[in-house]
Amino acid sequence: MSDVKGSGQAQDTRVAISVVIPVYNEQESLRPLYDSLTAELQKVGVPYEIIFVDDGSTDGSFAVIAELHSLDSHVRAVRFRRNFGKTPALVAGFQHAGGDVIFTMDADLQDDPTEIPQFLDKLSQGYDLVCGWKYPRHDPISKTLPSFVFNRLLVSTTTGVKLHDMNCGFKAYRREIIEDIKLYGELHRFIPVLAKQRGFKVTEVKVQHHKRKFGKSKYGAKRFLRGFLDLLMVLFLMSYLRTPLRLFGSLGLLALLVGVLVDLYIVADRFLPFGSHEAIHNRPLLFVGIMLIIFGVSFILTGLQSEMIRHFAYRPAEEYSVRQVLD
CATH class of the missing domain: 1.10.287 (Helix Hairpins)
Structure with missing residues (x-):
């Protein structure tokens, strides 16, 4: 955390922490998320920005984001013309992020901003990417079982990246990572694998996981099949991209x-x-x-x-x- 503070104090106009939040139909969650996130970032005491990426929401999500933007100069927004998916939303957020450290969070209030200091502590220990591990996880078995099979049995075994929760949206990155790796399709699920393959140090921390209060989950059974196909692509890229x-x-x-x-x-x-x-x-x-x-x-x-x-x-x-x- 001292590294982040140092960079922020050295140049006040430079953002030290950027928080990128993909949003899709999360109207009720946005203001509580903003309030808790702002309170925590102010405690950290470095220049920051919050970037909401509206991925083609059809409810009033962007109206809430626009209101927050008008009230707080730390809030920035990107609005897609339609729903493009989480990976494009993250890429857009990364392109607009100016921080030396970039956080990603989901907008459904299941990630807790009070965990931010422990992510920063891990980064200060020399890690480049810190992944959240939702423990205990408050999701139905229809989500936890496929996640266990995919993360622990398939991805960890085939790639050698030993993480309990590869798909957790709560992550902290050094800027070098987002400038180094290429994201397209739905490769956001494999950012830790792509980062590890490029030589970055990856670790994880346990984070609180709250039950969803508003809206509904955006993930279905077809996500598992897509994830398996994407895994095959990642394995190919890791092994044979250059040969x-x-x-x-x-x-x-x-x-x-x-x-x-x-x-x-x-x-x-x-x-x-x-x-x-x-x-x-x-x-x-x-x-x-x-x-x-x-x-x-x-x-x-x-x-x-x-x-x-x-x-x-x-x-x-x-x-x-x-x-x-x-x-």
Whole structure:
């Protein structure tokens, strides 16, 4: 927390803490959230801003945000023309955030702003990203069970990032993270994984979790399927983004080898003395081998094409993440 205070005092016009809050139909929650958040940020004692991103709300959410903006210069707002989703909302908030430390929170009052100091303490210990761990969690089993399976069994096991609550919206970032990683689609769920892959230090803290007071949850069962598909994409990006031929080439060579062996077996079985001598064109397995050969060549060509795209899209600054430079 001392690092944040120091940056704020060194330059009064510079914002030390930005809080980005995606909003979608949370009219009743906004003013209580603003009141509690403002009270806590004033206790921290550094320059701050609160950025509400209205993700196409159809209730009176933006009217409340506009009123808060007119009453408090710390409040800023971004309003989308329609509902684009949480990742675009976060990206818009990050683009408008000026703080050295950026917090993200949900607008449903389930995150408690009084937890902010412990996030700052973790950042002062050298961590770059601090994730909230909602414990105990006050959600129905329809949300907690899929979350357990997804976070603890799938994501933690496949990526090596050991967090209890990967999807918790309450997080604190050093500015370097949001400037380094690329967010699109619904990749906000995997920010800790993307940050860890770039070499940033990631940890978590237990946070209070309150029951939802107003509105209803925006998440359904289809979120689990989308999350699984996004996980596959993240695993691919982590492993083969810079060397796509290693994936497509390996699959292609394997399919090509199996296809050739299958067809050689068919030919040998037809002409060798100990074979069945059955006509080749009557063997369905022959066409399986031919298809495997075609697939193998296609995979290899796809890998080569990917390497060409990779070559022309090469940007040196994206090949690494710099922590410090001494000239």
